Amino acid sequence: MTRIAAVGAVVRYEARMAARARAVWIGMVPVALLGLVIALAPLTGQESARLNAGVMAEGLALLVPVGVAVVLADRLRRGGATGMDELLDTAPLNGTVRVTGVLGGALAVALVPVLALVAVLGAVIAVRTGDAMALGWSALAFLLVVLPACAWTAALASLLGLVLPVTLARFLVIPLWFWAISWNYALLWAPTPVGTVLVPSGEYPAQAWFGTTPAWAGRGQIDWLSPAPDGAVTGLVNLACVLLGTALMVGCARLIMMRRR
Amino acid sequence: MDVTVNGLTRNFGRHTALDAVDLEFGGGMIGLLGPNGAGKTTLMRLLTGVLRPSAGRVTVGGHDLGDRAGRAAVKRMLGYLPQHLDPYPDLSAREFLDYVGLLKGIDDGRARRARAEELLERVGLADSAKRRLGGFSGGMKRRMGIAQALMGDPRLLVVDEPTVGLDPEERMRFRSLLAGLGGRRTVVLSTHILDDVAQTCSRAAVLVAGRIVYDGSVPGLTAFAEDRTYHVDTGGPQPVGDLSVTNAASTGDGMRYRVVTDAPPAGAVPVAATLEDGYAALMRDARVTPEESV
Numbered sequence: 001m002t003r004i005a006a007v008g009a010v011v012r013y014e015a016r017m018a019a020r021a022r023a024v025w026i027g028m029v030p031v032a033l034l035g036l037v038i039a040l041a042p043l044t045g046q047e048s049a050r051l052n053a054g055v056m057a058e059g060l061a062l063l064v065p066v067g068v069a070v071v072l073a074d075r076l077r078r079g080g081a082t083g084m085d086e087l088l089d090t091a092p093l094n095g096t097v098r099v100t101g102v103l104g105g106a107l108a109v110a111l112v113p114v115l116a117l118v119a120v121l122g123a124v125i126a127v128r129t130g131d132a133m134a135l136g137w138s139a140l141a142f143l144l145v146v147l148p149a150c151a152w153t154a155a156l157a158s159l160l161g162l163v164l165p166v167t168l169a170r171f172l173v174i175p176l177w178f179w180a181i182s183w184n185y186a187l188l189w190a191p192t193p194v195g196t197v198l199v200p201s202g203e204y205p206a207q208a209w210f211g212t213t214p215a216w217a218g219r220g221q222i223d224w225l226s227p228a229p230d231g232a233v234t235g236l237v238n239l240a241c242v243l244l245g246t247a248l249m250v251g252c253a254r255l256i257m258m259r260r261r
Numbered sequence: 262m263d264v265t266v267n268g269l270t271r272n273f274g275r276h277t278a279l280d281a282v283d284l285e286f287g288g289g290m291i292g293l294l295g296p297n298g299a300g301k302t303t304l305m306r307l308l309t310g311v312l313r314p315s316a317g318r319v320t321v322g323g324h325d326l327g328d329r330a331g332r333a334a335v336k337r338m339l340g341y342l343p344q345h346l347d348p349y350p351d352l353s354a355r356e357f358l359d360y361v362g363l364l365k366g367i368d369d370g371r372a373r374r375a376r377a378e379e380l381l382e383r384v385g386l387a388d389s390a391k392r393r394l395g396g397f398s399g400g401m402k403r404r405m406g407i408a409q410a411l412m413g414d415p416r417l418l419v420v421d422e423p424t425v426g427l428d429p430e431e432r433m434r435f436r437s438l439l440a441g442l443g444g445r446r447t448v449v450l451s452t453h454i455l456d457d458v459a460q461t462c463s464r465a466a467v468l469v470a471g472r473i474v475y476d477g478s479v480p481g482l483t484a485f486a487e488d489r490t491y492h493v494d495t496g497g498p499q500p501v502g503d504l505s506v507t508n509a510a511s512t513g514d515g516m517r518y519r520v521v522t523d524a525p526p527a528g529a530v531p532v533a534a535t536l537e538d539g540y541a542a543l544m545r546d547a548r549v550t551p552e553e554s555v
Contacts (some may be wrong), residue, residue, distance in 0.1 A: 006363070013352070016352070084346070089310075090338040091366075
């Protein structure tokens with residue numbers, strides 16, 4: 001079995017398990033509804049469908065990732081106490097690949113209500129701007145702005161869930177998220193990725209591909225980490241940093257799981 | 262499938278769970294016995310590659326578990342039932358076996374499903390194939406555990422305390438299932454239940470404080486208590502002296518104690534030794550000379 005096929009198998013079954021876990025729906029449906037309220041207000045239809053899609057994705061990226069984090073904080077921990085991690089470690093599949101699949105499958109299910117919301121908002125944009133391409137732009141905005149942020153918080157919450165009680169991890173991830181994306185260091189100084197290419201808020205990609213006006217991007221505390229948002233290059237750099245950060249957290253989680261035995 | 266263990270040591274901080282263990286075995290069933298904390302589970306985890314040794318070496322079928330390629334090769338021919346296993350509650354029995362089959366690299370979907378059905382039949386869970394595992398009893402989960410261990414038709418099967426928590430009927434069923442597996446495979450069975458070893462294994466190894474104190478045939482272990490096992494009838498109180506009581510039963514007007522000793526009390530009647538008596542005799546000897554291997 002190729003590595004991709006193996007990840008696909010894990011994703012499929014983890015998604016099935018997440019879909020049957022009531023807590024995932026109980027957590028994500030209200031988050032999606034709240035996201036509807038937040039993202040709907042700025043969609044005036046006065047600008048292009050592309051810009052509206054970017055604004056909508058930025059709005060969703062404020063709240064949805066933190067909902068995902070709260071819901072998925074237990075995904076890596078649950079196999080430790082039940083012996084499943086130990087059992088699956090004797091399977092030929094690489095452990096890091098498995099952990100990636102576990103998070104990927106659960107994330108896919110957690111984002112189902114959000115995808116439905118994106119479709120609704122895309123339709124609203126299409127009606128208000130009179131541009132049918134709004135649905136495509138909305139899907140692309142979800143992929144480039146919302147999804148990387150959600151992967152980042154899912155990895156962070158799962159990592160915290162391994163080293164802290166899950167309930168505490170769920171609570172802690174909320175202030176951590178807002179520290180990472182909107183801490184105003186001019187008012188109260190603290191080191192934060194806000195304004196740098198490390199920020200997972202999606203500001204750089206939203207500016208690069210949808211033409212939004214960033215609130216913080218380019219105004220971080222470290223100049224060389226805070227290039228002015230300038231199209232695809234800074235967008236790609238930011239996406240790469242966010243994905244690298246996600247991969248690092250997944251790798252750390254895997255190491256912690258191995259060292260616990 | 263030959264398994265060779267050389268100088269295997271595993272430390273957890275300052276605690277040495279396994280201390281320079283040497284062991285060699287081939288096809289058939291070997292029972293791994295020992296008191297709590299003797300290092301049985303640590304040895305099982307080292308044999309399966311879940312843990313890495315602090316020192317020493319394990320080879321399975323010529324593959325060294327110390328290197329990545331060796332571990333990968335061994336994982337392809339391994340079935341494992343950990344001591345504590347609570348399978349995913351949100352999957353059905355059939356789905357769980359399919360998932361494990363996928364992880365074990367059984368690509369052919371039809372073959373995987375056929376094997377899952379066969380194993381569910383074999384462990385007596387065919388009627389529950391569609392039920393979620395969260396609703397299974399402890400015994401049913403244990404049977405699922407052995408079924409998943411057999412996915413992929415492993416040549417080495419490592420089962421840790423498989424009959425803990427099973428009712429007598431389930432235990433008998435489990436034992437006959439295990440006994441039927443040993444033919445062309447190597448099965449390592451770790452247990453506290455001596456009867457399981459007596460009924461299924463031809464060979465036993467005994468661990469005490471991280472060291473092998475016995476490695477040989479099951480009758481050989483029983484022989485430790487030969488000419489040292491007695492019945493002692495008393496009015497009630499347990500006999501005193503340098504002896505180990507292996508059983509006690511009320512006789513109506515008193516008590517009958519079964520003891521293993523080199524100095525039988527007055528009135529003791531010699532009886533034929535069982536595996537339990539042999540194990541008790543070995544533990545007595547191990548306590549007297551803990552640093553010597555038998």
